[in-house]
Amino acid sequence: xxxxxxxxxxxxxxxxxxxxxxxxxxxxxxxxxxxxxxxxxxxxxxxxxxxxxxxxxxxxxxxxxxxxxxxxxxxxxxxxxxxxxxxxxxxxxxxxxxxxxxxxxxxxxxxxxxxxxxxxxxxxxxxxxxxxxxxxxxxxxxxxxxxxxxxxxxxxxxxxxxxxxxx
Amino acid sequence: xxxxxxxxxxxxxxxxxxxxxxxxxxxxxxxxxxxxxxxxxxxxxxxxxxxxxxxxxxxxxxxxxxxxxxxxxxxxxxxxxxxxxxxxxxxxxxxxxxxxxxxxxxxxxxxxxxxxxxxxxxxxxxxxxxxxxxxxxxxxxxxxxxxxxxxxxxxxxxxxxxxxxxx
Numbered sequence: 001x002x003x004x005x006x007x008x009x010x011x012x013x014x015x016x017x018x019x020x021x022x023x024x025x026x027x028x029x030x031x032x033x034x035x036x037x038x039x040x041x042x043x044x045x046x047x048x049x050x051x052x053x054x055x056x057x058x059x060x061x062x063x064x065x066x067x068x069x070x071x072x073x074x075x076x077x078x079x080x081x082x083x084x085x086x087x088x089x090x091x092x093x094x095x096x097x098x099x100x101x102x103x104x105x106x107x108x109x110x111x112x113x114x115x116x117x118x119x120x121x122x123x124x125x126x127x128x129x130x131x132x133x134x135x136x137x138x139x140x141x142x143x144x145x146x147x148x149x150x151x152x153x154x155x156x157x158x159x160x161x162x163x164x165x166x167x
Numbered sequence: 168x169x170x171x172x173x174x175x176x177x178x179x180x181x182x183x184x185x186x187x188x189x190x191x192x193x194x195x196x197x198x199x200x201x202x203x204x205x206x207x208x209x210x211x212x213x214x215x216x217x218x219x220x221x222x223x224x225x226x227x228x229x230x231x232x233x234x235x236x237x238x239x240x241x242x243x244x245x246x247x248x249x250x251x252x253x254x255x256x257x258x259x260x261x262x263x264x265x266x267x268x269x270x271x272x273x274x275x276x277x278x279x280x281x282x283x284x285x286x287x288x289x290x291x292x293x294x295x296x297x298x299x300x301x302x303x304x305x306x307x308x309x310x311x312x313x314x315x316x317x318x319x320x321x322x323x324x325x326x327x328x329x330x331x332x333x334x
Contacts, residue, residue, distance in 0.1 A: 005203065008224040009276070016278045023272040029230075029237035032263035033249060036172065039242035043230040048215070050242035057175040057250070063196075063210040065243035065317050068235055070196035075206035075217035076232035077329065080275075082200060083224070087277075094334075096199035105190045108247075108316055109176070110254075111183045117313070118320035119194075123328040130333060141331045146284070149275055150232050153285035154325045160318060161290040162244065164308045166297060167261075 006086050038062070066119065069150075070099045076150035077126055084143045090132045092140075099124035122154070173253045205229070233286065236317075237266045243317035244293055251310045257299045259307075266291035289321070 016023045031041040031050070037058040041048040050065055052058025063071065074097035085092035101122045107115035130137060145151060183190045198208040198217070204225035208215040217232055219225025230238065241264035252259035268289045274282035297304060312318060 005224055012223070012272075013276050013278055016273050016276055020273065023278070025270060025272060027231070027234050027237060027268050027270070028266065029234055029241050030263070030265045031238065031241040031245060033242075033245040033261065037246045037249060039245050041238040041242060043234045043238060046230045046234075048230070048235075048238055050238065050246075052246060056179070057172055058246075063213045063215070064194070065239045065246065066320075067194050067196055067210045067213075068215075068239035068242070069317055069320065070194060071198060071208040071210060071215055071217065072232045072235035072239060073327075074196050074198040075200075075208060075235070078198060078200040078206050079204045079217075079219060079225075079232065082204060084277075094200065096197070097329075098197045099195065101194050103192060103194065103316070105179075105192060106183050106187065107319075108314055109180050109183055110251075110310070110314055111180055111190070113313075116319055116323060118316040118323075119325050121326050121328075125330045125332050127332050127334050137331060137333065143277070145329070146280075147275055147277055149270070149285040150236055151327060152274075152283055153233075153236065153321060154327055156283065156285075157324065158286050158321045159288050160240075160321055161288075162264075162312070163292045164304060165292050165294050166304065167294050 005082070009083060009087050035059075066101060066103065070101050070122070073097075073122070073148075073150045073154065074099050074124075076148050077144065080144045080148040081126070081128065081140070084147065085130075085140055088140060088143065090136050090140050091130050092132075093129040094127075096127045097124060098127070172249070176250060176254050202226075233268060233270065237268050237289070240264075240289065240315075240317045240321065241266050241291075243315050244311065247311045247315040248293070248295065248307070251314065252297075252307055255307060255310065257303050257307050258297050259299075260296040261294075263294045264291060265294070 049062035216229035
């Protein structure tokens, strides 16, 4: 597994070096609100349901959008740990992430516009099993945190353009 | 539905005004990497699978983390449109979102560290059906874009603290 993953990563890196145009790709998602706050999302062949808890007016048929963002960050950290541990030849037997996002709902609900709408802080733990030295693990964490795409997008603003279209 | 949602929103706003401490809440996610790049996520009673496409070394058993982030943004826009349309008494019959994120994979793969790891741009369309005037819809879009939690977190950095723990 690890050997084949190392080969895949090396092959992708070689390809991106040789043909930089192949590095520029796009990802898509499509979603549509159903009744209440329930949204059905399509991503390629994958389907997701997003909703709000009942206390926030939803029917709780799925995680809410900010929980989805935590899930995206957790999985992104894990995948980036495995990719960089493999590429750096650092042993990594398991990786699991627990995250908490702290929010003040007065922002979203427009009760106090001085309060931001999203999480004011995200904190958590990355649990790993590894026989690597503390120094190797510190190098691994630094490599992961500077190459994790979702962490990057929470740390450095992403330009977002949304056109409102009346059908 | 709309009347009951309006009552729920008004009740939540009243509660947040009267007891600001109740506005400070937290959300969590827990995930664990399985074989390859497949991650299983738990959010309260909800389960999700995140993975990478085969071209990126995964087994494609779910959307990848940056697709999940697009899904979170799309659903967040939709929910915020319904919440603010309801609260502002602006008619809104449907809302659907299509998003595209543009990335240069040389960032994530460490081929060129001048290139960011995440999307350098997110763009898309919010499609609505509504009998409201153009002016009302412009007011609605402004309210949504300034109160959408996921859009806020892509626009203004969120402090993230991740402790690496060796089990």
